[in-house]
Amino acid sequence: MSILITNIKSLVCVETEMHKWVAGKDMQNLNTIENAFLLIENDIISDFGKMSDLNQDDFKGETIDAAGKMVFPSFCDSHTHLVYAGSREIEYGDKIRGLSYEEIAKRGGGILNSAKLLHNTSEDSLYEQSLERINEIIGFGTGAVEIKSGYGLTVEDELKMLRVIKRLNENTPITIKATFLGAHAVPAEYKERQDEYVDLVINEMIPQVAMEELADYIDVFCDKGFFTVEQTDRILMAGMKYGMRPKIHANELDYSGGIQVGVKYNALSVDHLEFTGDDEIKSLLESETMPTLLPGAAFFLGMVDPPVRKMIDAGLPIALASDFNPGSSPSGDMKFIMSLGTIKLRMLPEEVINASTINGAYAMGISDTHGSIAKGKIANIFITKKISSYEYMPYAYTSKLVDQVILNGKLIS
Ligand code: NIG
Numbered sequence: 564m565s566i567l568i569t570n571i572k573s574l575v576c577v578e579t580e581m582h583k584w585v586a587g588k589d590m591q592n593l594n595t596i597e598n599a600f601l602l603i604e605n606d607i608i609s610d611f612g613k614m615s616d617l618n619q620d621d622f623k624g625e626t627i628d629a630a631g632k633m634v635f636p637s638f639c640d641s642h643t644h645l646v647y648a649g650s651r652e653i654e655y656g657d658k659i660r661g662l663s664y665e666e667i668a669k670r671g672g673g674i675l676n677s678a679k680l681l682h683n684t685s686e687d688s689l690y691e692q693s694l695e696r697i698n699e700i701i702g703f704g705t706g707a708v709e710i711k712s713g714y715g716l717t718v719e720d721e722l723k724m725l726r727v728i729k730r731l732n733e734n735t736p737i738t739i740k741a742t743f744l745g746a747h748a749v750p751a752e753y754k755e756r757q758d759e760y761v762d763l764v765i766n767e768m769i770p771q772v773a774m775e776e777l778a779d780y781i782d783v784f785c786d787k788g789f790f791t792v793e794q795t796d797r798i799l800m801a802g803m804k805y806g807m808r809p810k811i812h813a814n815e816l817d818y819s820g821g822i823q824v825g826v827k828y829n830a831l832s833v834d835h836l837e838f839t840g841d842d843e844i845k846s847l848l849e850s851e852t853m854p855t856l857l858p859g860a861a862f863f864l865g866m867v868d869p870p871v872r873k874m875i876d877a878g879l880p881i882a883l884a885s886d887f888n889p890g891s892s893p894s895g896d897m898k899f900i901m902s903l904g905t906i907k908l909r910m911l912p913e914e915v916i917n918a919s920t921i922n923g924a925y926a927m928g929i930s931d932t933h934g935s936i937a938k939g940k941i942a943n944i945f946i947t948k949k950i951s952s953y954e955y956m957p958y959a960y961t962s963k964l965v966d967q968v969i970l971n972g973k974l975i976s
């Protein structure tokens with residue numbers, strides 16, 4: 564099966580030389596080809612270039628005329644919690660009345676609330692609810708997504724979540740990576756025995772998750788009021804013994820030491836990073852760890868933003884992800900996340916596009932196959948509606964601009 568897209572106004576994020584990520588000043592560069600074609604054969608991008616170089620004579624597949632439209636590589640959303648049960652708009656009211664995220668969590672709300680709901684939800688219903696969210700983000704232009712466990716907090720319920728993630732991966736065209744996040748919160752019954760819960764994560768959860776091969780990565784919420792650096796250290800070491808590379812929540816609520824412990828264990832990414840100072844930047848600069856920002860969470864919770872300009876100016880790469888979850892970011896709309904990146908974080912349009920595509924792909928371990936328009940990469944792309952420029956994508960911050968989606972070389976919508 565072949566698809567030829569012709570008359571593309573602008574083909575965005577073109578790579579002729581492969582990069583694992585884009586960092587520092589280079590984040591301001593976005594390679595494009597104007598008046599372009601893109602050829603997809605089977606599930607692979609096989610050719611692209613200027614329309615003037617296209618010879619269509621022997622072409623036998625489907626042709627899509629994209630006049631006036633742009634083609635982007637699909638978004639790579641490298642941090643979500645989109646497998647969850649129900650919703651938490653009740654806490655939304657509490658937040659508006661002035662309670663902080665930590666105060667809600669301390670009262671047994673927050674993550675523990677979602678864990679209770681998930682416990683009372685069957686695996687099939689959890690699958691159906693999560694499938695709706697997957698279909699929604701496919702329509703938003705996302706072609707690869709990382710999904711975490713972490714609303715189970717018991718051996719059975721963590722496995723239930725990870726099995727749902729596996730089923731979603733088997734039954735949907737989106738690329739999925741799974742992360743085990745048993746250390747997302749301490750269940751109420753372990754309140755005074757936090758280290759015993761850490762023991763449960765290490766001695767029971769991790770070996771079972773590994774035995775069923777349910778997770779690619781391991782995560783810990785290393786922050787004030789959640790898990791300490793020492794506990795994170797133990798959990799990451801245990802996960803790594805089973806081949807799970809760390810990708811952790813760090814420095815959302817304080818200078819938690821999370822960034823440094825992530826770097827120490829060669830984490831693929833450290834995520835949130837609202838509290839990032841000179842020491843944290845230095846440690847990231849000496850690493851292979853992708854600093855990942857989740858502007859949806861700081862926006863929704865009304866919290867401080869990370870010092871992104873300082874980080875990019877120091878030479879770091881940045882990835883943006885949605886953090887799609889019921890408590891701090893109930894949206895998986897990566898186009899809106901790009902808008903938050905520009906409006907709230909003062910990132911440039913080119914920077915937010917790189918951060919949501921190639922750098923997001925790196926942060927989920929797939930930048931050799933996803934995240935840009937390059938020959939041989941998986942054909943995960945979207946075609947926009949007719950738009951005036953690529954800057955229009957983050958600028959028109961509520962317009963639905965994704966027109967057609969192609970995943971694994973197949974037209975989805
Ligand atoms: O990334 N910070 C920790 N975990 C999630 C929130 C989870 C929740 O509140 O349900 C986050 O923001």
Ligand code: FE
Nearest residue numbers: 642644812886
């Ligand atoms: Fe998160």
